[in-house]
Amino acid sequence: MRELVVLGTASQVPTRSRNHNGYFLRWDGEGLLFDPGEGTQRQMIHAGVAASRITRICLTHVHGDHCYGLPGVLSRMALDGVQHPVHLHYPASGGDVVRALVAVSSPGIDLRLHPHGSGGPIAEGLDVRPLKHRIETYGYLLTEPDGRTFLPERLRAAGIRGPDVGRLQREGVLGAARLEEVSIPRPGQRFAIIMDTAPCAGAEELAAGTDLLVTESTFSDDDGGLAQQYLHLTAGQAGELAASGKTRTLVLTHFSSRYGDDVSLLALQARARAPETTVIAAEDLQRIAVPRRRHPVRETSGETTAIGLNHDGSS
Template identity: 75%
Template sequence: MRELVVLGTASQVPTRSRNHNGYFLRWDGEGLLLDPGEGTQRQMIHAGVASSRVTRICLTHVHGDHCFGLPGVLSRMAVDGVEHPVHLHYPASGEAVVRALVGVAGGGVDLRLHPHGSAGEIADGLDVVPLHHRIETYGYRLREPDGRTLLPERLAAAGLSGPAVGELQRRGRVGAVRLDDVSVPRPGQRFAFVMDTAPCAGAEELAEGADLLVAGSTFADDDADLAADYRHLTAGQAGALAGGAGAGRLVLTHFSSRYPDVAHLADQARARAGEAAVVAAADLDRFPLPRRRTREAGGR
């Protein structure tokens, strides 16, 4: 199962209806907790996300609204008797903050610390790319390998069925029939997480071809000067990011408390998002990842 559970959607200041931001991504056997702000432990209870489901915790940066929920989550995992290793990924420059937060939690979890200081793959299929914020910040991308979709009519025409099909998939060829002859490319699914940042090449790299793109939309386009000062995206910039990258769905979040209603932010993003579906997230929303796309040979 692959699904994004939104635990909170506020930015620096929570509101009556929006908790500090936090996100849980179910990805097959992995459970990634992204940017757990204050109150994340309680939001997980409301969302029905058991602490035992968390296998990785990913921090984009160490501003409080993105990490101050970490001690509570770790404490809950200890109380729940979570036995599997939990991997914590974070920018290397935030080491002192992370160790202080982990120290407050008091232990009891097999926590593995993984600081990173440059772009690259930090776990199987999980990449980080630098963003442009006021402190060292990274976005995350989770991807599966590209594959191929078998076409039944081509298999039948080639006279292949049963065990021969399995052999074809393993070896890439059975007799004169190649795997490419009876299949089309299938892009692997991609999830991208682009939080606090001004527009930058790193955000574009992360968003490229994402089936599901989560992006901060802290300010309305009318407040572009504020967005530039704080190095955040406006709604329109988030939409342009999705549209330029060919993303399938854009989930807007990390809203400033100055906007009690964010419908106009979704409209501003939608106007620049091209074919991407746009939604302004609310706390406890769920977004299943779409079915994998099949690409015809020679097509996009």
């Protein structure tokens, strides 16, 4: 299952209906928790997210609304007896803050600290890019390896069917048939999260080709001056990121309390800049599925349908 669970959508000041930040991503066997702000542990209970599902915690930066929920989450994991290693990724310059937050957590879990001080890969399939904020900040990019999409007419011609399709995918050759002869390339899925930042090259790199992009939308376009002053994005700028990156689904979050519960204006401003993108103004406890993979279609004189593979390689 690949699904985003939104635990909180407020920026610096929570409201009666919006908790501080928190985003849990189910990605096959991984459970990634991004930016657990104050109250994240309680939001997890409301959302039905078990602490035992968390395998990685990723902090974009160490402003309080993005990390003050960390002690509670770690303490709950210790209480629940989580046995697997938990990897904590964060900007290297925030080490003192992170160590202080960890120190007040209940001991008892295998917590592994992974500071990063530059852009690039930090774990298998997980990369960071520097953003432009008042302190060191990074966005996260999760990518699936590129795969193949099978062409049914070529499979039939090669006499390959049923379980043999998955075997050919795994081994690359089956009898006289080679994988590249009966399939075409298919890009893997891409998820990115961009929190506090002004427009920058790192944000553009993160957004490029994303199936699901989560990005801050702290201010409306009408408050662009404030966004520039505090190094945040407006809704329109978030939409521009999605449009330039050809994002399929854009999730807006990290809303200023000045807009109250109704952020429909921000969604409209983002959609105006990204008309080809599905734009969602997130609500607390909302669940958003990662869009199904794009299946490339090869034009032929006959059938053009393609067979895609599931995340585990089965057809």
